[in-house]
Amino acid sequence: MIARKTFAVYDSRGESLGELALRLLDEQKKSWKQLADGSVSLDAAQVRTVECSGFNVKLQWNAGRIASTAAEVDDKSIRGRKCFLCVENLPIEQKGVLFDNTYLVLCNPAPIFSRHFTVSHVQHIPQSIESSFGDFLELAQKSPRFSVFYNGPKCGASAPDHLHFQMSPRNAIPVETDSVDARRRKVLKKSPSVALLGLKRYGRSVVVVESIDKDALSEFFGKFLSSWKCVLGVPEEPMLNMICTFREMVWRLILFPRVKHRPDVYFKKGNERVLISPAAVDMGGLMITPVETDFRRMDAKMIEEILDEVSLKQKALDQIIKRL
């Protein structure tokens, strides 16, 4: 079944994963109408920058994202639908690049970026960063022209039952450049192989973890998750969005700890409703608004309130770091 869908198989001796993905995109834009329509919708998208207190946010009005932003992700809805990432349910026109015999790189038919891919596990297994963290790092390493991001099953993943990541062009998400700005960076903890940093005046909880050592980074991330679970007193994966880059041999994790998936304004009725459903890209400073009135009316105050509302509080984050 996978073979029928496969456009190309990534092999470390051949073309890079990024090159194969771009070739797939070119080919799919010609052969797959849904993707061609999604690209047209992205081309028509408008972007404006809002200056907030200490940081800027870009708003993208992208009507093609309505289904994703408004997706029902509760257990009942998920059980009642056909999983759109399972190979047997992919549209007949959709093809992919097989990576490590484990993941399929697919073009996202409702793109936020001109080059936007979903990297989906070939099996229907639940979204979990603990089970896939090594793969996440490897994917970033194998595709340095891109950034790789992960949305937790309860805060942004539209398929919480099927393990997947996404890839965007490098530096397309504002936090990627903000996180290397020396004026913003604040070292919170440092060992010979891993550095933990915060970002000053950023209006939301965020930690940046950097390392050139994959094993040390994995160990550190495991400890961070354990500490976080202890602070919350829960066994399951805490709510998080995370972006990973690999530049000049350094892995950089940008992690947004969350307490809430959607802000209260999402659930209001009528004209008061604001259709915004923050995930990694939005937390990273590129907020997607599929509805024009929301795009027009969102201002610094509303953005600051939403980011604060859905983020883990600083006090809890301090406790997690203290336990490390």
Ligand SMILES: [Zn+2]
């Ligand atoms: Zn599935």
